Amino acid sequence: MGTTTGRRVGRPRAVQRPESGLPxxxxxxxxxxxxxxxxxxxxxxxxxxxxxxxxxxxxxxxxxxxKEDLLAALLESTVTPSLVLARGLLADGRSLPAEARLWQLCRSDVELLCGGPHNLGSLYLLPETRAERFAGFSRMRGELKEAYGRLLAATESGGLLDGGELALRNDLVFGLIEGVILIHRSDPDRPVPAFASATADAALRVAGVREEDLPAVREAAGPLRRPAPGPARP
The missing domain is CATH 1.10.10.60 (Homeodomain-like)
Incomplete structure (x- = not known):
């Protein structure tokens, strides 16, 4: 028999996070x-x-x-800033062409999904997110996807598509943007700004923008907009 030390053996405690000053x-x-x-x-x-x-x-x-409450809050944090930006871009239809606004949204969304210390986008893949508790997140994500579709439809190439083709292109663009979570997970050291710009370029190619027009789209889009996170939808 082994000797006892007087200490209770059990599950090791989680290591406390360094002092951060956060609420x-x-x-x-x-x-x-x-x-x-x-x-x-x-x-x-x-x-x-x-x-x-x-x-x-x-x-x-x-x-x-x-845990579900924690997960829901984290999921909504990955959508809220992009949704705030998308609403602003939809309302700002006169200052920038739709192609530049769509490119801005794609780039910002990728930076949001990949730019934090943890790959929160990977939580989208959890089967638990199908539960009713996450209906709010699903609604927010649905509104964001609809905003992508409206911007795509407002582009020159999008205006030439029928409803079915437009919906397919939007599915492909939105799928490409959310798909970066898998690419980022496989190579987390890839510089996020360059990755975000390259992904935005790829999304606009899917949308039908000509390769020779992409430099002008990027120039028109300008610096990355970083909206403050807005309140989550009820």
Whole structure:
């Protein structure tokens, strides 16, 4: 028989995050983002999230009802800034051609999905996101996809497409943008700004923009817009 040390053997505690100065709710989201993307959603407990954030599990429940709440908030954070930008671009129809506005949205969306410390876009692939709790995220994502479609339809090439072809092109463009989460996961060290611009170029090619017109589109699009995150839709 082995000797006892008087210490209880059990599951190792999560390592606390370094002091960040974030409010408690944001600290919990940062901890959840780190653990969900590194350990996996199913393998992460609410206790582990609370400990990683440096607080007791009971305290966490003052801010979130559980893991689904944390996941929903993280998912919505990957859509809200792009949705705010898309609404602005749709309302700003006179200052920039539609091609440049679509390029801006594509580039910004890729930077949002790939530019953070954790690959939150990978959470889209979780089967849990099909649950009713994530209906708000699904609505937001649907509105964003519709905004892509409206910008695409306003382009010169989009205006020549019938409804079925336009819907297909929009599916392909939107799928390309969200597909960057897999590419980014396979090569996380790829410079995000260059990756985002190249992906925006590819999306506009799918939309029907001619190769020789892309330099003018990029120039018209100008610097990257970074809207402040707006409130999530109910």
């Amino acid at each position: 408690a709710r944001e600290e919990l989201l940062a901890a959840a983002a780190e653990l969900f993307t590194s350990r996996g959603y199913a393998a992460t407990s609410t206790r582990a999230v609370a400990e990683r954030a440096g607080m007791r599990q009971a305290t966490m429940y003052h801010y979130f009802d559980g």
